Amino acid sequence: MDVINLLAGIEPGSGLDGIRSRRLQARDHAQKSYLALFEPADFGDFAAADRYALAAFVAAIHREPAASSFYFLKLAEVEDRPHWLAALKAEIERAETEGPYGAFPAGPLSAEDKAGLIYQVANENRRVVGGGLAAALEHAHLLIFHPRDATSAAVQALCEAGWSSDAIVTLSQLVAFLSFQIRTAAGLKILGLSLGRQTSDTAAAGEGAERNHG
Amino acid sequence: MANSVVVHSREHQPVVFTQEELGWLPWLEPLAEAELTERHWAALVDRSRAKSAYFRLLARDPEILEARTRTDKDIFYNTADGLPRAERELAAAATSRINGCLYCASVHARFASVHSKRRMDVQRMLDEGRGADLGARWNAIVRAAAALTSTPIAFAESHLQELRSVGLDDADIVDVINGAAFFNWANRLMLSLGEPTTLAGA
Numbered sequence: 001m002d003v004i005n006l007l008a009g010i011e012p013g014s015g016l017d018g019i020r021s022r023r024l025q026a027r028d029h030a031q032k033s034y035l036a037l038f039e040p041a042d043f044g045d046f047a048a049a050d051r052y053a054l055a056a057f058v059a060a061i062h063r064e065p066a067a068s069s070f071y072f073l074k075l076a077e078v079e080d081r082p083h084w085l086a087a088l089k090a091e092i093e094r095a096e097t098e099g100p101y102g103a104f105p106a107g108p109l110s111a112e113d114k115a116g117l118i119y120q121v122a123n124e125n126r127r128v129v130g131g132g133l134a135a136a137l138e139h140a141h142l143l144i145f146h147p148r149d150a151t152s153a154a155v156q157a158l159c160e161a162g163w164s165s166d167a168i169v170t171l172s173q174l175v176a177f178l179s180f181q182i183r184t185a186a187g188l189k190i191l192g193l194s195l196g197r198q199t200s201d202t203a204a205a206g207e208g209a210e211r212n213h214g
Numbered sequence: 215m216a217n218s219v220v221v222h223s224r225e226h227q228p229v230v231f232t233q234e235e236l237g238w239l240p241w242l243e244p245l246a247e248a249e250l251t252e253r254h255w256a257a258l259v260d261r262s263r264a265k266s267a268y269f270r271l272l273a274r275d276p277e278i279l280e281a282r283t284r285t286d287k288d289i290f291y292n293t294a295d296g297l298p299r300a301e302r303e304l305a306a307a308a309t310s311r312i313n314g315c316l317y318c319a320s321v322h323a324r325f326a327s328v329h330s331k332r333r334m335d336v337q338r339m340l341d342e343g344r345g346a347d348l349g350a351r352w353n354a355i356v357r358a359a360a361a362l363t364s365t366p367i368a369f370a371e372s373h374l375q376e377l378r379s380v381g382l383d384d385a386d387i388v389d390v391i392n393g394a395a396f397f398n399w400a401n402r403l404m405l406s407l408g409e410p411t412t413l414a415g416a
Contacts, residue, residue, distance in 0.1 A: 019385050022295060025288035026392060029281045036277035063366040099365040100313050107229030112343070143402045144365055148314025150406040152219040152241040165217045165242045169274040169407070173282070176402035180395045186367045187391035191384065194374050 002027065003034050007066045007185035008192060015199075016192045034181065037174045038074065046167045049079045050133050051174060053088055058140055058178045060092045066189075067182050087128035091137060095119050099145030116146055135161030140175045217242070226411045228316050231340035233323045233333070235414040236316065241407060244270035259283045271407060282399070289392045297382070297389035300329035301355055305393035306400075307336065308359040311343055315401040317410040322397070351380040358387075359394035 004027070010016050020027050038051055052075035059067035079085065101116035119141040121134040129137075135158055142154055158168050219241045228236055244267045245254065255261065257276035263269040263283075272279045290302050303326035310318035323340055327333040338346045344360045347353065354376040361368040369391075377387050 016384070016388075019388050022385060023288050023292060023388070023392065025292070026285050029284040029288070032281035033278055033285060036275075036281050040277060061365070100363065102314060104314055105227050105229045105316070109230060139406075143406055147402050147405040152221055152409075154406070155241045156219045159217050159219065166274045168242060169272060170278065172403055172406050173272070173275060173278045176399045176406075177278070177282070179402055180399035183362050183367055183369075183395035183398055184391060187362055187369050187395065188388070190369055190371060191374060191387055191391070194371060195384065 004185045008188040087125040102146035102149040143175045236320045237411040237413045240267045240271045297386040302393045305359045306397045308356040309394045309397035312363045313401040354380045362394040
């Protein structure tokens with residue numbers, strides 16, 4: 001099952017599926033990227049539950065319901081403690097905002113600096129989800145909404161929360177990949193809806209013409 | 215502590231968007247070229263990428279690096295059909311401008327200039343951002359990239375209409391979506407794992 005097609009509502013064999021297949025390598029490797037991050041042979045020291053929780057968080061703060069439901073279902077396969085899921089959902093509500101914002105390097109671009117939410121997990125929820133995942137949620141929020149504010153200190157905070165260098169690379173890829181996957185699906189969905197309307201308009205026009213002949 | 219970041223001097227930090235060559239300095243130790251196994255070499259796809267600290271850092275997770283690299287190459291370099299290279303690079307550069315990735319913007323603005331021969335227009339986009347007037351066709355591409363770069367995503371039917379009105383067909387539009395979406399991936403890696411420097415050799 002191609003996840004981008006699923007999220008965008010693209011039917012196999014449809015016109016848009018055909019257009020996507022002109023970039024077959026891109027389509028197949030977007031799917032392989034999903035598999036590498038979410039169904040790897042070896043999860044290493046980045047647990048499945050943490051990966052799916054981060055994905056559910058990232059999709060939800062994009063306010064993309066299809067992606068959010070998809071990753072919450074993945075999460076439910078490995079984590080079913082109600083208080084844990086409630087803590088994650090509470091954090092999603094606390095994390096919502098609009099981006100991109102952030103500061104540019106000091107200089108002529110400073111005129112474009114835009115302030116915004118500096119998100120931190122609430123203490124009561126940090127105790128529930130654990131310090132490692134809490135640090136990753138804060139990092140994911142930084143990357144999604146104000147990536148230009150990223151600093152070496154943010155990476156240092158992950159190191160101090162127990163993240164290895166290998167796992168930080170995978171975490172960065174996971175959040176950054178989701179930014180791509182969710183945007184690709186959202187864009188293709190808009191295009192697919194538009195093509196669907198064109199197809200039904202054409203069909204309606206065709207039926208009208210037939211009736212005229214009749 | 216098992217690991218910690220590498221801190222660099224800010225002395226050579228770029229402060230404006232440029233088409234000049236920049237360097238990039240990682241905050242975590244990349245793998246050394248001598249440490250690379252066959253799995254890492256396969257993930258790099260092009261052996262020349264082993265010269266880059268960025269790719270040797272990403273090689274710490276070779277599975278996702280390989281899939282990402284092959285996605286990238288098809289979106290930007292498969293020119294059998296679809297949107298001209300220059301305009302895919304414009305979408306990448308505009309996305310990078312809006313997210314604030316000076317390094318990515320420098321590379322892809324340069325590519326957009328090389329392929330379009332419109333260096334001044336590309337520079338205007340870097341200087342003025344999404345509001346720059348680059349002519350109807352480029353304006354439509356930049357606006358679509360900007361809408362796809364917002365969180366929540368602001369891309370809508372009106373963007374499709376504008377892209378169609380300046381001559382893009384559905385396959386071209388898929389290239390715009392792919393290009394802008396892909397740079398939302400690339401920008402977040404380059405911004406969060408290291409920093410740009412005006413020392414191009416770095």
